[in-house]
Amino acid sequence: MNDRWVFVTGVSRGIGKSIVEKMLQMGVKVVGLSRTRNVVAKKIENSGGIFLRFDLHSIKNIHNYDMEMFRRKGIDKFDSVILNAGVLKFDSDDEILGDMFKVNFLSNVYLVEKLLSNDLLKEGGIVVGISSVSSYIDIEDADILKYSFSKYCFSGYLSYLRKKYFHKYRVVDIKPGLVDTNLVEGDVPDVILDRMFHKKPIESEVIANFVYDCIYNYVYIDGNVVIDDGYIYSK
Numbered sequence: 133m134n135d136r137w138v139f140v141t142g143v144s145r146g147i148g149k150s151i152v153e154k155m156l157q158m159g160v161k162v163v164g165l166s167r168t169r170n171v172v173a174k175k176i177e178n179s180g181g182i183f184l185r186f187d188l189h190s191i192k193n194i195h196n197y198d199m200e201m202f203r204r205k206g207i208d209k210f211d212s213v214i215l216n217a218g219v220l221k222f223d224s225d226d227e228i229l230g231d232m233f234k235v236n237f238l239s240n241v242y243l244v245e246k247l248l249s250n251d252l253l254k255e256g257g258i259v260v261g262i263s264s265v266s267s268y269i270d271i272e273d274a275d276i277l278k279y280s281f282s283k284y285c286f287s288g289y290l291s292y293l294r295k296k297y298f299h300k301y302r303v304v305d306i307k308p309g310l311v312d313t314n315l316v317e318g319d320v321p322d323v324i325l326d327r328m329f330h331k332k333p334i335e336s337e338v339i340a341n342f343v344y345d346c347i348y349n350y351v352y353i354d355g356n357v358v359i360d361d362g363y364i365y366s367k
């Protein structure tokens with residue numbers, strides 16, 4: 133049987149780490165990237181996959197990346213491209229908006245365009261984006277809005293991809309609520325803490341299992357899925 137391959141961003145911890153563990157447990161090989169090389173990178177490599185130490189903040193790096201390398205390493209096509217890497221920073225620094233836009237939105241656009249133009253996603257394959265429920269939230273707080281804007285744009289890009297490639301690929305936009313990871317950098321504003329107070333965080337494994345089921349199991353979805361407060365529903 134041919135190897136099954138997925139491409140995952142943001143693998144060093146959190147949701148990305150859980151996705152990698154699920155894939156490896158199910159015998160799927162992984163090309164995974166993050167800035168940090170840690171125990172997850174070793175697991176990927178020990179199972180015959182490829183870890184890329186890569187900073188998505190640099191659009192130039194994505195642009196210049198030699199995608200033919202995957203073919204040279206024996207990967208014909210990926211079953212799925214899982215766009216998971218992301219940052220959420222609470223900081224009054226003006227640069228923060230640009231930082232979040234680059235990692236949460238722009239890097240995904242350049243990465244997908246590069247992978248698709250090199251014909252690296254198999255026909256019937258799936259682009260999975262991990263955006264956020266915060267792209268729906270109407271909080272009048274400038275700090276969370278910066279993150280929400282970037283996720284809103286990312287979701288818009290995923291909708292565009294779905295329309296453009298409806299005959300060729302599926303596009304699943306997963307919008308989690310609060311997840312049990314260490315995503316947040318900086319001091320969380322009170323207005324956000326108040327909203328989160330009543331919420332039970334989702335375990336990152338729940339999202340990883342759902343991603344696996346979308347790609348390899350019975351879950352046939354081509355659209356938006358909210359995973360929040362113990363529920364999974366399309367929206």
Ligand SMILES: NC(=O)c1ccc[n+]([C@@H]2O[C@H](COP(=O)([O-])OP(=O)(O)OC[C@H]3O[C@@H](n4cnc5c(N)ncnc54)[C@H](OP(=O)(O)O)[C@@H]3O)[C@@H](O)[C@H]2O)c1
Nearest residue numbers: 142143144145146147166167168188217218310311313315
């Ligand atoms: N946690 C939540 O409550 C929640 C809710 C909704 C949506 N999400 C979304 O879920 C996704 C995963 O978040 P998480 O909660 O698992 O956060 P996390 O634990 O902080 O993991 C984020 C991952 O992204 C990678 N990453 C960040 N900046 C990067 C860069 N410049 N280049 C390459 N990789 C980078 C990190 O690796 P390195 O630092 O090693 O590069 C890490 O592996 C994000 O897109 C996030 O917005 C999370």
